[in-house]
Amino acid sequence: MQAAKIEQGKIQWVSAQQEDQQPGPGQVTIRIGYAGVNRADVMQVAGAYPPPEGASEIPGLECSGVITAVGEQVSNLHVGQKVAALLAAGGYAESVTVSAQQVLPVPAGWQLRQAAGWLETFATAYLNVFQLGQLSSADRVFAHAGASGVGTSLIQLCKEQGNPIYVAVGSDDKCRLCEQLGATQAFNRHQQDYVETLTGLGKVDVVLNPVAGDSVARDQQILNDDGRIIIIGLMGARQGTVDFGRLLVKRQRIIGSTLRALSAARKGDILTAMWRQFGAAFSAGRVTPVIDKEFDARQVNKALDYLRDDRSQGKVVLKIAELESQQY
Structure with a gap:
């Protein structure tokens, strides 16, 4: 798969060695449509914010996309479902495997573009x-x-x-x-x-x-x-x-406080509590991510510069792939 690699303070898109992407128990695999861009990514590219121990070196703390595989012990998510995921790393790639606890279905009426700027x-x-x-x-x-x-x-x-x-x-x-x-x-x-x-x-x-x-x-x-x-x-x-x-x-x-290094279970608890309190507001569109600017994945360094220069008003997102019109 294609994924971002940090080289000398910049990101290059490379063919990453794709290990078995079949999700393990309690996990799902997501084909990524969009990734959210965050200041933590800017810091990681600059060498100031390494990923947590055991996490991927691929940057990207949140994404939206479509589930392509579901592991055992996952009953609330299914293949073909549009979802958003809160990640420790790995969002700047064509796919990611993550604990189902860190995933929420995209609210009805939302596009993957806005969902990419939601969870982080x-x-x-x-x-x-x-x-x-x-x-x-x-x-x-x-x-x-x-x-x-x-x-x-x-x-x-x-x-x-x-x-x-x-x-x-x-x-x-x-x-x-x-x-x-x-x-x-x-x-x-x-x-x-x-x-x-x-x-x-x-x-x-x-x-x-x-x-x-x-x-x-x-x-x-x-x-x-x-x-x-x-x-x-x-x-x-x-x-x-x-x-x-x-x-x-x-x-x-x-x-x-930092969110990134928390366990999958703790992140799941946060998402569950947030949805319990504000799910109706998300679903009704009263509360929604503010998307300022979209960049193509190949323009990722421009996206990071835009954030670094404090020009953003709301969220910046990367388009990884066109998934909205595809059937799964």
Whole structure:
């Protein structure tokens, strides 16, 4: 099969040695139509984010496609079914074999294109804010990078549940997108100090932070008592300051989190819980991935550059193969 290979900071499409693609017990094999592009892929290509131990070297954390084979002990999925998969690796390829626990059927009315941008970002938002952040119906939320794939996903989930959500972004166009999706207010970080503004508007209970560095100490200033900061990335820096006095007095919590290395069972639990809470909203189209741009698989390096340069508003996807019109 054709698959992506990282060579000297770039991706080349090569003929990968295809081992037995027959799924084992509890697994399915998917012919991939589209793959989602994520910042983790940018980091992996740069040599800064290796795959978990035992995972494929092929990048790609999510995909959509059609099931071509089903292993024993899988009863809820079938050959020919359109699905999306949450992966530890392997999405930039023509096919992938994965635990059925990491797979959800594509909601009725969705295209594979949008389903490719679904699970990584929505599962990240759901795990970190709703589960680890223990979001209650009365809590207020703040997120950096509000126009990113994770940010646009979180905005929609918060709107669906009725939680006010404030976001910081890098341009006025991104502010408009976030507010159209349901953000209570979006701040252009180049023009407005979110700490000063939120201190005046009323503080928040949960912060989703992919930046780290000194932004953590600033985030502490906008937290209510018992507030939580969940750090999911290092876009700013690996190290920074923390106000431990404020942490103690205000009973704040700072939580570090990654989705990629979690077990298949844990990922399955996250997807099951997310579907239980928001499945009706996904099926009705009230909550859906925001697809900003589609690239052909052969343009994968341009896709990564587009994400690296912070130009995206929502999700970027790669088209691997045309599967929509085919019969299985």
